[in-house]
Amino acid sequence: MGNWIRNELCALTEENLNLLLDFKIPGIIVENFIPAETCERVAQRLRETAFDNYDHLKDIPVHHIGLCHNQWAHSEKPIYFDKKDQAQQVIDEIYDSLNIDPVAMVIDALAQTGRSVGLFEEPGFGQYFAGAFRSFRGHGRLHADHAPSHIKQPWSVTEISRQMTWNIYYSMLNTGGELVIYDTIHTAANDHMKVPGEYYFPYEVLEREDHLRIRPKVGDLILFNTQNFHEILGNTDGHRISQTSFIGLKQDGSLGLWS
Numbered sequence: 223m224g225n226w227i228r229n230e231l232c233a234l235t236e237e238n239l240n241l242l243l244d245f246k247i248p249g250i251i252v253e254n255f256i257p258a259e260t261c262e263r264v265a266q267r268l269r270e271t272a273f274d275n276y277d278h279l280k281d282i283p284v285h286h287i288g289l290c291h292n293q294w295a296h297s298e299k300p301i302y303f304d305k306k307d308q309a310q311q312v313i314d315e316i317y318d319s320l321n322i323d324p325v326a327m328v329i330d331a332l333a334q335t336g337r338s339v340g341l342f343e344e345p346g347f348g349q350y351f352a353g354a355f356r357s358f359r360g361h362g363r364l365h366a367d368h369a370p371s372h373i374k375q376p377w378s379v380t381e382i383s384r385q386m387t388w389n390i391y392y393s394m395l396n397t398g399g400e401l402v403i404y405d406t407i408h409t410a411a412n413d414h415m416k417v418p419g420e421y422y423f424p425y426e427v428l429e430r431e432d433h434l435r436i437r438p439k440v441g442d443l444i445l446f447n448t449q450n451f452h453e454i455l456g457n458t459d460g461h462r463i464s465q466t467s468f469i470g471l472k473q474d475g476s477l478g479l480w481s
């Protein structure tokens with residue numbers, strides 16, 4: 223018996239957010255979260271902007287703009303926080319004169335479910351960066367994202383009890399690029415199955431067939447629980463670019479965003 227009580231993306235409501243945190247639904251969608259014309263203008267700017275490599279991960283077909291905490295989580299804390307202003311400036315330039323702030327829009331949308339929501343904070347250092355752009359080409363292999371399991375240093379994001387993600391899709395591939403979410407939860411018990419020295423898992427970790435395969439559309443906001451194993455199917459014909467951050471559930475029931 224699987225965990226999911228529905229096999230589709232659901233609307234953003236208080237009840238569905240609770241179900242998602244509880245691994246009972248595959249995800250949440252808000253279609254046309256960003257208007258198509260705005261997406262096209264942002265996508266054009268993004269295609270012209272150089273993306274950095276995730277140098278800390280070998281062999282992953284991903285580039286990013288902004289700041290990715292995972293990349294600096296095993297360095298001294300000021301190294302990450304010193305990069306924040308510059309990263310935010312690059313993101314702000316992408317949205318220059320478009321009069322939208324998608325990170326604030328996501329925070330507002332989540333807050334409408336009745337939860338307290340904000341940027342994640344590190345005592346003594348302030349707010350984390352949230353809202354990196356990520357560009358995929360090729361296969362993002364089967365993985366889970368869970369700061370308490372991956373990070374061995376005492377950052378506040380390691381104190382969460384659940385981890386989700388949001389993605390707004392600005393540019394999609396002509397074919398392929400599906401997001402596949404599996405009804406199998408990453409746990410301390412299956413973590414040892416991770417391919418040594420890699421970020422991904424073999425398909426043998428999956429406990430059942432149940433999965434949801436989605437082809438996101440430009441303008442969609444999609445949320446899912448990153449403790450569910452997931453993968454991004456590859457292709458190389460075009461750009462698959464989203465803006466994204468994680469969402470952590472804190473001990474007090476509030477949600478915090480960081481990238």
Ligand SMILES: O=C(O)CCC(=O)C(=O)O
Nearest residue numbers: 367387389401448454464
């Ligand atoms: O790009 C996507 O559709 C999802 C990427 C992903 O692995 C994540 O947001 O954790």
Ligand SMILES: [Fe+2]
Nearest residue numbers: 366367448452
């Ligand atoms: Fe992921």
